Amino acid sequence: MNINATMFGQLISFAIFVWFCYRFVWPPLIDxxxxxxxxxxxxxxxxxxxxxxxxxxxxxxxxxLKDAKAEANKIVDQANKRKAQIIDEAxxxxxxxxxxxxxxxxxxxxxxxxxxxxxxxxxxxxxxxSGAEKILERSVDKDVSQSIVDxxxxxxx
Amino acid sequence: MAADSVSGYIQHHLTxxxxxxxxxxxxxxxxxxxxxFWTWHIDSLLFSVGLGALFLGIFYYVGQRATEGVPGKFQxxxxxxxxxxxxxVRDAFHRSDRFIAPLGLTIFVWxxxxxxxxxxxxxxxPQLFHLMGAEYFKIVPTTDLNITFGMSLGVFILIVFYSIxxxxxxxxxxxxxxxxxxxxxxxxxxxLLESVTLLAxxxxxxxxxxxxLYAGELIFILIAALxxxxxxxxxxxxxxxxxxLVIVLQAFIxxxxxxxxxxxAHEDH
Numbered sequence: 466m467n468i469n470a471t472m473f474g475q476l477i478s479f480a481i482f483v484w485f486c487y488r489f490v491w492p493p494l495i496d497x498x499x500x501x502x503x504x505x506x507x508x509x510x511x512x513x514x515x516x517x518x519x520x521x522x523x524x525x526x527x528x529x530l531k532d533a534k535a536e537a538n539k540i541v542d543q544a545n546k547r548k549a550q551i552i553d554e555a556x557x558x559x560x561x562x563x564x565x566x567x568x569x570x571x572x573x574x575x576x577x578x579x580x581x582x583x584x585x586x587x588x589x590x591x592x593x594x595s596g597a598e599k600i601l602e603r604s605v606d607k608d609v610s611q612s613i614v615d616x617x618x619x620x621x622x
Numbered sequence: 623m624a625a626d627s628v629s630g631y632i633q634h635h636l637t638x639x640x641x642x643x644x645x646x647x648x649x650x651x652x653x654x655x656x657x658x659f660w661t662w663h664i665d666s667l668l669f670s671v672g673l674g675a676l677f678l679g680i681f682y683y684v685g686q687r688a689t690e691g692v693p694g695k696f697q698x699x700x701x702x703x704x705x706x707x708x709x710x711v712r713d714a715f716h717r718s719d720r721f722i723a724p725l726g727l728t729i730f731v732w733x734x735x736x737x738x739x740x741x742x743x744x745x746x747x748p749q750l751f752h753l754m755g756a757e758y759f760k761i762v763p764t765t766d767l768n769i770t771f772g773m774s775l776g777v778f779i780l781i782v783f784y785s786i787x788x789x790x791x792x793x794x795x796x797x798x799x800x801x802x803x804x805x806x807x808x809x810x811x812x813x814l815l816e817s818v819t820l821l822a823x824x825x826x827x828x829x830x831x832x833x834x835l836y837a838g839e840l841i842f843i844l845i846a847a848l849x850x851x852x853x854x855x856x857x858x859x860x861x862x863x864x865x866x867l868v869i870v871l872q873a874f875i876x877x878x879x880x881x882x883x884x885x886x887a888h889e890d891h
Contacts, residue, residue: 475772
């Protein structure tokens with residue numbers, strides 16, 4: 466057991482090995498490790514952000530839903546109101562139409578009645594004259610009787 | 623076993639295969655007893671370099687195919703080690719140098735693999751190499767003081783390098799001479815103290831690792847040498863299980879102390 470040249474042999478191989486490790490072995494491995502660490506850190510940060518985003522999105526969705534519900538309720542209310550309004554309007558219009566039709570009918574009936582009355586009166590006059598003519602036959606002065614009948618007819622009015 | 627052969631067996635297992643130049647020729651083992659400093663423990667170097675190359679080869683392969691998407695199981699395993707080293711450096715350093723973490727990773731995995739050889743039953747590989755003609759073969763490089771000192775010497779050089787790089791040569795000199803007593807009269811005393819502090823770092827690194835692994839290996843060898851073959855597992859298995867803890871811990875300590883020493887070198891007083 467003595468110190469000899471082996472020590473320097475070992476020293477030289479030590480130096481070469483350490484240099485080789487420093488130059489060729491260490492860099493690719495530590496780079497890979499660091500790159501992966503960064504990837505993992507980024508991934509975790511992304512996941513955290515995604516969770517936050519999801520929460521926000523959920524809140525937003527809930528808000529939207531609430532808004533939509535309120536909107537829908539409003540629309541339904543408006544529609545109901547409008548419906549009532551339309552119905553009322555329609556009723557009113559129908560009433561007006563009815564009255565108009567009734568009035569028109571009445572006028573028409575009146576006009577018809579007047580015409581029939583006129584017609585009847587003319588026919589009655591003729592009928593009366595012809596009747597009187599038949600009753601009186603020849604004796605009656607046509608002019609006198611005509612005037613009597615006219616008087617009668619006038620009274621009918 | 624007779625006492626003689628027991629001590630011989632232990633001695634045999636604790637001897638490195640060595641290589642040197644003798645009389646202008648490459649010589650081995652016994653012929654190197656007088657070669658002095660220029661002796662090479664080829665078994666330690668072979669396993670140390672082989673395991674380091676294995677580790678870096680596998681990690682390089684994974685690194686080239688690394689995906690930043692969903693990683694495979696093996697990539698996950700490698701990345702765990704990378705992050706382990708990276709976190710250790712981040713915890714110790716305020717301003718981190720991109721060089722320290724790969725250094726820590728290399729030390730941790732390499733020392734761990736070298737220590738792991740301790741769990742290979744003590745006779746397997748030496749016997750195999752014996753069949754191939756090697757007289758001695760120690761497969762645990764970290765039980766060789768040269769290996770642990772080689773690494774701690776590298777760390778020591780880095781400590782000095784970073785001290786000078788961060789504080790400047792003047793700042794480093796000040797740190798060595800004007801601490802802990804900030805007075806000119808204390809400069810020699812301070813220098814003595816600080817030098818001891820500085821030099822103690824590589825020594826403690828190297829001796830701690832060597833001591834732990836050498837002791838662990840020695841226990842395995844003792845079990846193999848003294849206990850009957852059919853009974854060995856009752857001792858060696860518990861010791862091996864305990865040793866799993868020791869080898870990871872020693873690799874971790876070597877890495878951690880290196881990082882701490884370098885962090886201290888980065889600090890201004």
